[in-house]
Amino acid sequence: MPAPFRIYNTASRTVEAFKPITPGHVGIYVCGMTVYDRCHMGHARAMVVFDGFVRYLRFRGWSVNFVRNFTDIDDKIIARAAETGEDPVALAARFIDAFHEDAEALGLIRPDAEPKVSDSIDGIQALISGLVEKKHAYVNAGTVWFDVKSLPAYGKLSGQKVDELQSPDVVPGKKHPADFALWKAVKPGEVSWESPWGPGRPGWHIECSAMAIGCIGDTLDIHGGGLDLVFPHHENEVAQSEAHTHKPFANYWMHNGMLTMASGQKMGKSLGNVWNVQNALKEFPAEAIRLYYLGALYRSPLPWGEDALPEAMGGLCRLYDAREVAEAMSGKGNPTAVAQDLGEDAKRVLSLSAAFEDNFLGALDEDFNTAKAMAYVFELVRAINRFSNHKKAKKRGGPVVAGALAALDLVSAALGVLSMDVESYQEEVKNKRCCAMGLTRESVEEQISERTQARADKDWAKSDTIRDALDAAGVVLMDCTEGTSWRLRICDTQ
RNA sequence: GGCGACGUAGGCAAGUGGUAAGCCAGAGGUUUGCAAAACCUCCAUCCACCGGUUCGAAUCCGGUCGUCGCCUCCA
Secondary structure, X not given: OOOOOEEEEOOOOEEEEOOOOOOOEEEEEEOOOEOOOOOEHHHHHHXXXXXXXXXXHHHOOOEEEEEEOEEOOOHHHHHHHHHHOOOHHHHHHHHHHHHHHHHHHOOOOOOOEOOEHHHOXXXXXXXXXXXXXXXXXXXXXXXXXXXXXXXXXOOOOOOOOHHHOOOOOOOOOOOOOOOEEEEEEOOOOOOOEOOOOOOEEEOOOHHHHHHHHHHOOOOEEEEEEEHHHHHHHHHHHHHXXXXXXXXXXXXXXXXXXXXXXXXXXXXXXXXXXXXXXXXXXXXXXXHHHHHHHHOOOOOOOEEOOOOHHHHHHHHHHHHHHHHHHHHOOOOOOOHHHHHHHHOHHHHHHHHHHHHHHHHHHHHHHEOOOHHHHHHHHHHHHHHHHHHHOOOOHHHHOHHHHHHHHXXXXXXXXXXXXXXXXXXXXXXXXXXXXXXXHOOOHHHHHHHHHHHHHHHHOOOHHHHHHHHHHHHHOOEEEEEEOOEEEEEEOOOOOO
16 A cells, blocks of 8 residues: 655645545646746756655555646747747757756656647647537637636636736637637647637647646646646636536646745746756756755745755765765674664664654655655764764674665655765766866876875875865865875855 | 735754754864864754734734735746
8 A cells, every 4th residue: 555645735725635536546747848948947846846756656655647748839939939930849849859858867757648739639629629518618710718707616726816817918809808718710820730610729728638637537636837837827727627527627736836036036937047957967966956956845935046056966965975985884793783882873873774764754745845854864864974983883884874775775766866876976976067167087186196196205295285276276185095085166165 | 906825043944832853154173194074062042023822832813014926928
């Protein structure tokens, strides 16, 4: 049996116990991107949050049908294509490829289905036909509008009252300002499909209803997306879907919070201050980006700034360093007996390891609280490091830290953080930071070997000169018994 | 104007009735050829403000102020 969990439901504004439609199974639909540009850090938060959530569900024993769509027909795409002179469908296809590139680089699991609007026209038209037949939609000059007044429950997800909305636009052909297009009549030069109402293309919201119902069923267990989609996008999805099926569209609505800028405002394309994922990945490891997102509760706003990724990477390095230390420990024997012999710090590692799984997963079970869950990881890491200071830890501590290493593996399995081997991680960090800081690994390593010789000669003056020079360039050296290792300073403290 | 969320140390961020997790930064110490890393100690008598409920509230209720999101495309 899968483990029970609780989750915040936007529809009720409370944390609720999750009840599946089918025992042991979760059908989850997440709104993906409108593909007319590169994936930015705000999108990435949604992607990483739901990626982590699905991993967690599966780790907890749920069978998950994870669907994330692409909106590849849309006003924005058509507008962008007109600017570049490109075919809109080709432009969308290009950005779908780019998204997959970014998704893979971020370590995202592939959804079970990634439906596209352009492949879902039949289902969309069937849904619109149903709404027209049921008198929830009306046709005007080749455009089909959803009639919000035909559905008294309209507004229940977002708490909006249809007559109290600001309605600046007066669009001809609509009966009510809040009515929205299900099917848009073709304009000259636009891509279009034949339909019972004439040539045209789907409106923005109908595709998600059609794809979600097509891939999962009339009722979804969970519908996810960014908080900015609650109104009107998700509200409209609810309206069209329920008007057609007469069944609840989604049992739980799960929304991730926005990335906010220093000013407090969200990161958004319209605000112009957007960092794209591709560039961030050139300078920082993918897992640092994941940890940055997963270090906060998914539905809180998350401040974005220059320090965000450097700090997250610093934390991640701390975790990997501890794992390296633990992996280097050897020895045999019964963990309890060895710990008894090695003292209080060893016993603490053992007790924290033993409690770890319950604590860590317990935090995730309560509204996917990754911030709290990660705090347990850092607590365990400190215990490992403290224990590692003991003289006998390296030769005899293996059995003591075995459980802690298993705990770190659990983090990787459940959240996709800490999933690399230590060496690969360190390589990735060095390569990316060297690139970001304009250094080459060859020159750094050459100077280090020069210094190593100086140290062997006990020429401390020369040794220190080299170290200071490297330090000025951002390279920090660490001398230990196995030799000198190095890393790049993460934050400019100057 | 309507709907909603939030305000916890220098920065970030958990905690939703029982006496403030964790990360970063800072100070002192252990360690080190010197460093770095790591570890130890310190760093919010207090959780925007004002009332109220309670044996007890950051946590519940009411009010005030402030910030943000949505109502137009948005993860």
